[in-house]
Amino acid sequence: MSPHRPPGEPERPVAVPALPDLPEATVARLPEYLRALHNLAENGHETVSSEWLATAAGVNSAKLRKDLSHLGSYGTRGVGYDVALLIDQIEYVLGLTQRRSVALVGVGNLGHALAGYDGFATRGFRIAALFDADPVRVGEEINGLVVRHVDELSRVAIEESIAIGVIATPAAAAQRVADRLVAGGVTSILNFAPCVLTVPDGVDVRKVDLAVELQILSFHEHRKASLTALPAAGAATLTPLPGDLAATDPQEAIGT
Amino acid sequence: MSPHRPPGEPERPVAVPALPDLPEATVARLPEYLRALHNLAENGHETVSSEWLATAAGVNSAKLRKDLSHLGSYGTRGVGYDVALLIDQIEYVLGLTQRRSVALVGVGNLGHALAGYDGFATRGFRIAALFDADPVRVGEEINGLVVRHVDELSRVAIEESIAIGVIATPAAAAQRVADRLVAGGVTSILNFAPCVLTVPDGVDVRKVDLAVELQILSFHEHRKASLTALPAAGAATLTPLPGDLAATDPQEAIGT
DNA sequence: ATTTGTGAATAAGTTCACAGCC
C-alpha cells in the first residue's frame, strides 16, 4: 500500500492511517502467517499463492485473503504474494520492527522454562529482566540474567522501558505483580497465572492457562465418546446429566 | 433447557442428547467459571449471583447467564446459582468426572516445566507418561516418572489409554509425534510446537504458541503508541508504513 | 489461465432489555 501505491488513485496526498485497525481475529492470525512466510523464505520461495500460504498456516484461502486485504493490497493477481514484501508488511503492522523488552516475573517451574525459551529471542523479543519474590531465588543467574527482587519491578520496568510483562507466579501473587507492572508503565501483560487480573483501561492482558486448554480438550473427548456410544439416530430413552452422571461409553463408564 | 422441557412440545419422549452441544466460545469459558466457583466454594459461599460470578471470571453477567443457560437451568431466580451444583454440572459437561491420562512428549526446557506443573494434577489430569527422542534424556526420572523413548509412544498410548497428548518438542519433530499419538488412538492434542499439525478428522488439536501471544500484544503496543502520537483528529500528511518504516512516538522511534 | 480482492450472504457470538419466577 505504501511503496506500491495503488494505481487507481495516484494523486491523493491524503495519508493512510498509520495502522489500519484490524479485526482482533485477524491480528491473532497474522503471527501464524508470518511464521509460515519465514519458512517459505528459508526454502527459497519468492512468491506464494493464497492457497499455499493458507494451507501452511492452517486456514482456508478465503480467510487468508480477507485478512491480508486489511493490510492493503500486496498481492499480484494471477501470481500471488511476494514473500519478502509480505513479511515486512506483517512485521511492521505487528510492531516487530522494533525489538521489545520483556520482563518475566516468577522464576519457578514455568518461569524458568520461559526464561530459557529461545523462541522469544528469535521472534522479536528480548527478555530484559527477571524477578521473583523468593529471596532464595533472587541473585540466581539464568541465561545470563540475574534474578532481581520483585520490589524492584516498577523501578526497573521504567529504567529498562519494558514493553511487556510476563507473569508466571502463583495465582495469589499475580494481581500484585500486575499492579507493579502497571506502576512501571507496562501496558501489555501476558498472564500464565490461573486468575483474572484487574488492570486500568488501556492495559492489555492476554491469558494463557495450560489447564484450561486441557479442560477444553477434555470436553471434546467427552463429547466424542458420548457420540460414538449412541450409534446414530434416535438416541431415545436417555435422560442423563447428573445426579445420575450417566456415562455413555466404555472409556467413560464409571459406575454403570 | 434439559430437565425443564420447553413448554411448546411437551409429549415428545425423545430424549435430550447426553451432551448439549455448546458453542465453542462457551466451552472455552466454562473452565474459567469452574475455577471461580472453586474459589467461592473454598471461601464458604453456597450461592452466587450471575453478577458476582461474572466478575470473578472476568466476563459480563449477560454472557455468563447465556453460557450457563446452555447447560440447563441451574439457577434460582431472585437467589442465584448453587455453587456446589454448578461445579458438578460444569465438571460433568467438561468430562472431568473422569481423570484423564496425559502423555507429554518432549522433555526439554518447556516439557520439563510442564511435567512438574501441578496445575494439571489439581485440575483433573494425570500425567501418565513422558517421552523424548534424545537417548540422553530417556531413562531420566522426573516427578516419579521415567522418560521413555518416543518409539514406544504408540504402544504405550494404547496400553495406558492416553486421552490427551501434549507436544513440547521442536517444530521439526512435532508432526511425527502427532502421527504417533494418532496411531496410539489419541484424539486430542495440545501442541506447543510452533507449527501446524495435520491430523485426521475427529482428532482435535489446540495450539499454544508463546511467541504468538507476545506478537499479538506487540501489535496492541504498536497501535497504542501510534494513537498517542497522533494527538487526535486529522492525522494528515503522514504516509508511514515501510519502506520508510516511520515510527510515530518516542518509544517507537528508531531513526526519526 | 490464474489468482487476488471484495461485495454479498451466512454464521457465530455478544449485548440489551425485560418477562417470569422467587
Added chain:
DNA sequence: GGCTGTGAACTTATTCACAAAT
C-alpha cells in the same frame, strides 16, 4: 425487590462466488 433465563437486536467473523487484474 432481586435475579435468572431468553428472545430480539446488534456486532463480529467466516465463507461464498465472482469481477478485476495480470
